[in-house]
Amino acid sequence: MSVVKEFGFELRVCAWAERNWPPGATAVGAPIVARQLGTKRRRWDTIVVETAESGLEERAPFGGARLGSELLFLARHAPASWAYYRECLPDPGYPWRYVREAIHEADDRGFLETRRDGNRIEIRRRYRYPAWVDRIVAIENKPDLDAAAARRLGEQLEHDVALGLADEVWLATETTAEGVEPALLEAMPVEVGILVVSPESGSRSCEPVWRPRTLAAAEPGTRILDRPGDGRSAARFEYADPTWKRRKRLEIAERAYERGWRSYAGTMRPDCRHFELTDPTGPFPRCAAKGRPQTAAECSGSCSLFEPEPPAWRDGGWPIAGGPGRAAKRLLDRKRDRRR
Numbered sequence: 001m002s003v004v005k006e007f008g009f010e011l012r013v014c015a016w017a018e019r020n021w022p023p024g025a026t027a028v029g030a031p032i033v034a035r036q037l038g039t040k041r042r043r044w045d046t047i048v049v050e051t052a053e054s055g056l057e058e059r060a061p062f063g064g065a066r067l068g069s070e071l072l073f074l075a076r077h078a079p080a081s082w083a084y085y086r087e088c089l090p091d092p093g094y095p096w097r098y099v100r101e102a103i104h105e106a107d108d109r110g111f112l113e114t115r116r117d118g119n120r121i122e123i124r125r126r127y128r129y130p131a132w133v134d135r136i137v138a139i140e141n142k143p144d145l146d147a148a149a150a151r152r153l154g155e156q157l158e159h160d161v162a163l164g165l166a167d168e169v170w171l172a173t174e175t176t177a178e179g180v181e182p183a184l185l186e187a188m189p190v191e192v193g194i195l196v197v198s199p200e201s202g203s204r205s206c207e208p209v210w211r212p213r214t215l216a217a218a219e220p221g222t223r224i225l226d227r228p229g230d231g232r233s234a235a236r237f238e239y240a241d242p243t244w245k246r247r248k249r250l251e252i253a254e255r256a257y258e259r260g261w262r263s264y265a266g267t268m269r270p271d272c273r274h275f276e277l278t279d280p281t282g283p284f285p286r287c288a289a290k291g292r293p294q295t296a297a298e299c300s301g302s303c304s305l306f307e308p309e310p311p312a313w314r315d316g317g318w319p320i321a322g323g324p325g326r327a328a329k330r331l332l333d334r335k336r337d338r339r340r
């Protein structure tokens with residue numbers, strides 16, 4: 001049940017962040033909220049990309065799909081006037097043939113123009129890639145924080161603080177009638193903010209009880225590779241250079257832009273007759289057969305209770321075209337597009 005709770009908790013924190021970010025302050029822009037994003041080594045439960053409406057407008061011509069690392073390289077460096085690609089782009093750090101492939105993809109996506117001069121491919125940008133990301137905030141969700149979980153999480157969050165890939169790191173946890181045990185919160189690094197979520201409050205109530213420090217995202221960071229607790233062996237660290245951090249931050253923001261947090265419908269089974277969406281502030285998924293919210297992992301074709309929507313539901317233009325499953329997907333896609 002705890003996995004079920006964590007998934008539901010995560011969706012509620014996302015819904016709350018979308019409406020109320022930054023906590024306790026007047027909204028300054030249009031946050032993009034996404035789930036389960038990060039790097040190869042670290043994935044955060046919730047990511048908030050702080051941006052402004054003007055930044056989103058300037059990002060829009062590049063399309064709803066994310067720009068991966070090769071497309072980002074072109075978007076950021078393509079010239080305003082025609083030039084041979086190998087003479088106008090900086091050394092990509094990987095073979096030029098990947099750049100050539102990306103040039104054709106960027107041309108198809110419509111943000112780059114190409115022409116041939118003999119054997120040479122010349123390029124020219126159609127739009128300037130904007131500086132649309134103001135700040136990136138990482139939130140770790142832990143509704144049930146006992147002493148052991150707090151200790152483990154505290155160590156993990158120390159790694160996040162040392163790396164400084166996000167501008168802020170937060171922990172979101174659930175309050176009880178007695179409030180949050182102060183000893184548990186003391187296990188957290190002081191740089192990490194703490195959001196307390198009231199149970200059963202839908203997406204309405206998250207309260208910051210500790211403000212985070214702004215991390216030096218533009219400065220070099222430290223990757224903690226190993227920190228033995230035996231007091232005898234030395235910890236191992238690695239340097240994370242600012243160029244890598246800048247690139248990773250943009251890649252994370254691009255993925256957040258593409259996916260938002262409602263992309264759960266893509267991996268769940270809204271075409272199952274028991275799949276429901278509840279609470280317009282989300283909406284959040286619920287399984288009628290199980291009588292409770294289900295996780296993305298259990299809501300799959302291998303679920304023993306899975307039953308496809310009856311074909312009759314898809315006839316007669318229900319409610320416009322397709323069955324309830326398609327309608328649920330459309331609703332979630334529309335909500336995500338509205339954020340962009």
Ligand code: SF4
Binds near residue numbers: 274275287290
């Ligand atoms: S029965 Fe299984 S597949 Fe269908 S909605 Fe419930 S969890 Fe998802």
